Amino acid sequence: MIDLRSDTVTKPTKDMLHAMMQAPVGDDVFEEDPSVNAFQQKMAHMFGFQAALFMPSGVMGNQVALKLLTNPGDEVIIEKKGHVFNYETTSAALISSIQLHSVQGSNGKLNGDLIRSAVRSGQDWEPLSKVVVIENSTNKGGGACYSKDELSNIKETVDGLGLSLHLDGARIWNAIETTGIAADYFGSIADTMTISFSKGLGAPAGSMLLASKERINEGRRIRKMLGGGMRQIGLLAAAADYAVEHHRSFLKEDHHRARVLAETISGCERLSINLDTVETNILIFDVLEGSASEAVKLLKEKGVQVVPFGPKTLRATFHFQVDDEDLHYAQEVFIELFD
Numbered sequence: 001m002i003d004l005r006s007d008t009v010t011k012p013t014k015d016m017l018h019a020m021m022q023a024p025v026g027d028d029v030f031e032e033d034p035s036v037n038a039f040q041q042k043m044a045h046m047f048g049f050q051a052a053l054f055m056p057s058g059v060m061g062n063q064v065a066l067k068l069l070t071n072p073g074d075e076v077i078i079e080k081k082g083h084v085f086n087y088e089t090t091s092a093a094l095i096s097s098i099q100l101h102s103v104q105g106s107n108g109k110l111n112g113d114l115i116r117s118a119v120r121s122g123q124d125w126e127p128l129s130k131v132v133v134i135e136n137s138t139n140k141g142g143g144a145c146y147s148k149d150e151l152s153n154i155k156e157t158v159d160g161l162g163l164s165l166h167l168d169g170a171r172i173w174n175a176i177e178t179t180g181i182a183a184d185y186f187g188s189i190a191d192t193m194t195i196s197f198s199k200g201l202g203a204p205a206g207s208m209l210l211a212s213k214e215r216i217n218e219g220r221r222i223r224k225m226l227g228g229g230m231r232q233i234g235l236l237a238a239a240a241d242y243a244v245e246h247h248r249s250f251l252k253e254d255h256h257r258a259r260v261l262a263e264t265i266s267g268c269e270r271l272s273i274n275l276d277t278v279e280t281n282i283l284i285f286d287v288l289e290g291s292a293s294e295a296v297k298l299l300k301e302k303g304v305q306v307v308p309f310g311p312k313t314l315r316a317t318f319h320f321q322v323d324d325e326d327l328h329y330a331q332e333v334f335i336e337l338f339d
Contacts, residue, residue, distance in 0.1 A: 001300075002326045005307045007171075007254075007281060007319035010202040016242045023238035027231050028054070029224070035234025039241050043195065043208050048187020051216035054237060056228055058170045058207040059088045061194035063095050064222045066131065068215050069164045069192060072097035075127035077118045081108040081140035083168055084133050095226070099127050107277055108141020110134055111150065112157035119161055132158050135168040137175040140309070143258075143282030145175040148185070155189045167193040170207070174200050174280040177251040191215075197240035200254060200281060201247045202320055206233075206240045250320035254281040257327045258318045264331045268338040281318040284309060287338075295337075302333045 003009045012020070026032035036054050044052040055061040062084050066076060076092065078085050080102040084092065092098050103110060103118045110132065120126040134154060137145045146154075158165045167190035169175070176183060186193055193210040197203035209219055223229065262278045265271050265285050273285035287295045292308035299306055309315040 001303050001305060002322060002330055003305045004316040004318065004322065004330065005305045007199045007202075007317045010319050010321045012202075012204050012239060015246070016203070016239050019242040020235045020238045023234040025232035025234035028233050029229045029231060033232060033234045033237070035241075036237035039237040040208070042241070044210055046183050047193065047195070047210050048184035049193065049210040049212070051211065051213045053209045053216050053219050053223065054230075054233060055194070055207040055209055055223065056205060056230065058083075058168070058194055058196045059091065060223065060226060060228050061207045061209040062088065062133075062166070062168055063091050064209055064219045064226070064228075065166045065192035065194065065211070066092055066098065066133075067096045067222055068211070068219055069131045069166060070096055070098045071130075073127060074130035075099045075101050075120065076131045076133055077101050077103060077110075077115060077129060077163075078133040079103055079105040079108050079110045079114075079135070079138075079141070081105075081138060082133060082135050083139055083170065084135075086140060098130075101127075101129075107144035108135060108138025109144055109146060109150070110154065112153045115154065115157050115163075116161070119163070129161070129163060131164045131166055133166045133168060135170070137171045137178070137280050137282070139171070139282065140284075142277045142284035143171070143174065143280035144277060145178045145279050147179060148181050151181075151185075151189050164191045166190060169193050170196040171199055171280065172196075173248060174251055174255070177248070178255065178279050197243050200251055200319060201240070201243035203240040203243040204236070206236045208240075247320060251281070254318040254320060254322075255279075257322065257324070258283055258316075260327060261316065261318075261330060261334070264334055265338075268334055270338040271334070283316040285314055285316075286312050287314065288312075298337050299333065302337065304330050304333050
């Protein structure tokens, strides 16, 4: 079975497992795990932040960030396709008592004009605009990435409006590969940021919250409140560190294979895809006949797994455990079923 459902389906490699077994560990609730302490410092330095905190998931990292940046009754501006809005089970309302204001952008991206148009006027009967959330690269937006100019425009806008900026960087590694933007640039753009190690990089679990030292200290307390206090997590930190050091080079191949399959899909009469939106490892495309669920079933019967992303929309996502042989087979299946 060729699994294109997500880049989270990878299995740890033998070398990654070896790195995990060799990691020195301690109790992280007491801040005594040397492996995770060193890795947190490494990621903070890499991305231009003062401090970092290992998280069991990206959802927890995003929600801790929002709690740090808001008060109950505040409002957060986010693009309509954003992960925090669509895939985090209304946790912002539950955890922080805040409201999400979704804005229609392009391929999951916001810009300064959209942000300005979404900010409330400050009347007593309105929520208080407090934070802007952007996602880079975008998931539901098909893997689109922000350029340096776009990020600079958003930063200037947010600062001018007196808002905070949270960057959901679950797939920031893919964005860096595509745009060539240096990792430490993001520390000059965002007040808080999350990065993931369990998607394109292939670690079994783990994300990181990046922020100022003061916010990370408070974030540790909030993480504990949410049940995120962990013990010997140096094992997971070692896997994530191995992925950062050894798997980033695979991302370029993932992006290339995604482009090849996108071009095959573009040539299929019963499918539709906008090739201009294909920037990284994610493909979002539509079936022109039948439903997405029917197409998922047909593909699975032929040994290719994708996920439905709407009534007629599918997503295919590449990762380093899909090789050229898998790609060529997937191309044949798509042509057989949809051409």
